Amino acid sequence: MKDVTRLHEGWSLRHEDALLPAQVPGCVHTDLLAAGVIPDPFLGLNETETAWVGRRSWSYETELTAADGGHERSELVFEGLDTAAEVLVDGESLGATRNMHRTHRFDVTGRAGRLEVRFDSAYDEAERVRALTGDRPNVYPEPFQYIRKMACSFGWDWGPTVVTAGMWRPVRIERWSTARLAEVRPLVTLDGPTGHVELRVRAARTASGTDRPLILRATVAGVVAETSFAGTETVLRLEVPEPQLWWPRGYGAQPLYGLDVDLLDEDGAPLDSWSRRIGFRTVTVDRSADEHGTGFTFVVNGTRIFARGVNWIPDDVLPSRVTPERYRARLTQAAEANIDLVRIWGGGIYEDDAFYDVCDELGLMVWQDFLFACAAYPEEQPLRGEVEAEARDNVVRLMPHPSLVLWNGNNENLWGFRDWDWEVPLAGDSWGEGYYLGILPRIVAELDPTRPYAAGSPWSGSWDHHPNDPRHGTHHSWEVWNRQDYAEYRADVPRFCAEFGWQAPSAISTLRRALPGEDLAPDSPGMLHHQKAEDGNGKLNRGIDRHFGLPEDDFDRWHYLAQVVQARAVAAGIEHWRSHWPVCAGTVVWQLNDCWPVSSWAAIDGDGHLKPLYHELRRVYADRLLSLVPTADGPVLAVDNQSGTTWRTTVTLRRVAADGTVVKEAALEVEAAARTVVRLDVPGALLPDAASAKELLVADTDGLRAVHLPVYEKEFAYPAPIYDVLVEPAGDGDSVVTVTARTIVRDLLLQADRLAPRASADRGLVTLLPGEEVRITVRGWAGDDPEAVRAALFSVGAA
Known part of the structure; x- marks a missing residue:
């Protein structure tokens, strides 16, 4: 039987003339941090102080011991080398690697001695390739498109420039005889009530095992199948009668079936094994043309789905630090916010299997970008071969996961070619189109035909339409954040909005930790350094000023209002687009998470604190949503029912004066069938005057509330907010x-981390009418001081 030994202990990093202890998996930055050689690049302005690390070459060393188990072959396997590396034993080169996103394997049969892994600077490797292929356009002044490495290592408009090197994924020694499993591809399909698993298997053989018959045995859901074969490839099929179906969360359960594959010799002796969990389901994307344009609707098990999504970036710019526990915590937060789709963005990584395992369990659909983002990518060697090998590696690795519902060719590159002034400087040079419309769809069709492929995001389906035409396919909406008021989200109805978002700063405790000793201000040195977006603060300030007026010399107020605008902006888009289901079939918010402490579009900041946006996502992504959506003819009441049962409810509409007096009230009986939206005009008698600064409209049903003001908040005649505060212990330190x-108390927010740095509240923005109360559970703070709570409470009407 194959023997596998982790090779994680005993590594050293050579720095100057010293050997420092090294952690594997890890990277140079984590090892230098542990040794006290560099400061934390996440704190203050330290990012610039540690930039030299990415421009140096580095070497890792350990001892490779000889095998004594009688196996014919020993192989050294690296699941991730970041990035330009050479592997040597006693100074003799075993080979070189140039791709962070692949597994590399080296024959070390009979070898022992000093094992060394030398890493060239990623900058040097990128410049070497640029010299071979020629220059290409790029949205950032860094050479990330010339090296198969996590692009956002080189910085992004939400991330630092921390260019890593090292063995970022596990290293192991595999010792085996006769044969091993080199590739297992389960094609899982359904035919009526019967589940089918077609196993396509490739074996590697030793010289002595070349002509020996092999046996392949597989088991799933109590069904066993077996075949014998010669050569290196075989196919084995299993039929599972009436398997339970895997569904996205909110649509059904997520049953998973263990699939066990064993390779045996002709006498039945075990040689190798492979085990994964699979799920039975069908998935397609309906891209049919209709009177509105060209659709883009996920269909799972025959059910059409409005996708409630978020974009995912690497959860740490030092990705080796992201543990299975951290994946589970972050993705559980996503599920608890009623999210059902996570798009893994193309400037990051193919995540660890632990990520997809959790998505399988939680029913989170995964949209997986191939790793191309915001640049023209050369299609010449040496990149072309690396791209194909990388795609094959990761399609095979990830295809067992039922949560994976889409392969996507790139992020914004088809759009970039059309709109970002690339065509003239390219002058006919390759830029990636051959990957997105040629190599990648061919690989997916060959290796994983059970899933749909999209050429890019945004993409209208063909060059017959503009790549980012909202009427066709997927759309990215960035003009609103960059240049407009968030009300402009309501100007169109995209078929599927795969990116949009609004910025806000991190939680206050995150800022205090990341910027120690700084007198916080929107334009203080650390705040500006941790704001990577072009004119990011200008856009934040304009958003605040439009709706509330810009507070002067009051950072706490500015911080609160920036977070309110972020939540309001994203909610405005989702409420509008959801109300137009099924024309619009999904929204994917930019973004769920951060990779360091920064002002960004994230709902969860770099320290894991939940912004008000997170709680707003939980509201607007709930199965049942009540909205008052502004239109040119006045607000529309939208009763959106994405649940699987009919929603019969009574909606109370109230026209309310600024002092809390109810001017007019009515009750509407509404019935919304499963997966439908009911849009109703608000009766004229309940509408505040269009220019009124003294009345608002409130809709309530089943614990849900929607509020409409006919004017900007800064024009509304809010009274000074008055409220009582009671604090009671809840046990367990809460x-x-x-x-x-x-x-009236508008958008009340308890910033619990002002009470204790790791404290959190169970809700975000709340609007209360006179006499109403809200109970907020605070976890991680067992205080009983109402005045301390008052100091952590904010609302729109407060001065």
Whole structure:
């Protein structure tokens, strides 16, 4: 039987003339941090102080011991080398690698001695390739498109420039005889009530095992199948009668079946094994043309789905630090926010299997970009061969996961070619189109024909339409954040909005930790350094000023209002687009998470704190959503039911004066069938005057509330907010805060991390009418001081 030994202990990093202890998996930055050689690049302005690390060559060393188990072959396997590396034993080269996203394997049969892995600077490797292929356009002044490495290592408009090197994924020694499993591809399909698993298997053989018959045996759901074969490839088919179907969360359960594959010799002795969990389901994307344009609707098990999505970036710019536990925590947060789709963005990595395992369990659909983003990519060697090998590696690795529902060719590169002034400087040179419309769809069709492929995002389906035409395929909406008011989200109805978002700063405790000793201000040195977007603060300030007026010399107020605008902006888009289901079939917010402490579009900041946007996503992505959507003819009441049962409810509409007096009230009986939206005009008598600064419209049903103001907040005649605060212990180090309103209190927010750095509240923005109360559970703070709570409470109407 094959023997596998992890090779994680005993490594050293050579720095100057010293050998430093090294952690594997890890990277140069984590080892230098542990040794005290560099400061934390996430703190203050340290990013610039540590930039030299990415421009140096580095070497890792350990001892490779000889095998004594009687196996014919020993292989050294690296699951991830970042990035330009050479592997040597006693100074003799075993080979070189140039791709962070692949597994590399070296024959070390009979070898022992000093094992060394030398890493060239990623900058040097990228410049070497640039010299071979010629220059290409890029949205950032860094050479990431010339090296198969996590692009955002070189910085992004939400990330630092921390150019890593090292063995970022596990290293092992495999010792085997006769044959081993080199590739296992389960094609999982359904034919009526019967599940089919077609196993396509490739074996590697030793010289002595070349002509020996092999036996392949597989088991799933109690079904066993077996075949014998010569050569290196075989196919084995299993039929599972009436398997339970895997569904996205909210649509059904997520049953997973263990699939065990064993390779045996002709006498039945075990040689190798492979095990994964699979799920039975069908997935397609309906891209049919209709009177609105060209659709883009996920269809799972025959059910059409409005995708409630988020974009995912690497959870740490030092990705070796992201553990299975961290994946589970972050993805559980996504599920708890009623998210059902996670798009893995093309400037990051193919995540560890632990990521997809959790998505399988939680019913989170995964949209997987191939790793190309925001640049023209050369199609010449040496990149072309690396791209194909990388795609093959990762399609085979990830295809067992039922959560994976889409392969996507790139992020924004087809759009970039058309709109970002690339065509003239390219002058006919390759730029990646051959990957997105040629190599990648061919590989997916060959290796994983059970899943749909899209050429890119955004992409209208062909060059017959503009790549980012909202009427066709997927759309990215960035003009609103960059140049407009968030009300402009309502100007169109994209068929599928795969990116849009609004920025806000991190939680206050994150800022205090990341910027120690700084007198925080929107334009203080650390705040500006941790704001990577072009004119990011200018856009934040304009958003605040439009709706509230810009506070002067009051950072706490500015911080709160920036977070309110972020939540309001994203909600405005989702409420509008959801109300137009099924024409619009999904929204994917930019973005769920951060990779360091930064002002960004994230709902969860770099320290794991939940911004108000997170709680707003939980509201607007719930199965049942009540909205008052502004239109040119006045607000429309949208009753959106994405649940699987009919929603019969009574909606109370109230026209309310600024002092809390109810001017007019009515009740509407509404019935929304499963997976449908009901849009109703608001009766004229309930509408505040279009220019009124003293009345608002409130809709309530089943614990849901929607609020409409006919004017900007800064023009509304809010009374000074008055409310009572009660604090009670809740046990286990938590507390419950009850706020009772005596006036209208608009978008009340408890910033729990002002009470204790790791404290959190169980809800975000809340609007209360006079006499109403809200109970807020605070986890991680067992205090009982109402005045401390008052200091952590903010609302729109407060001065």
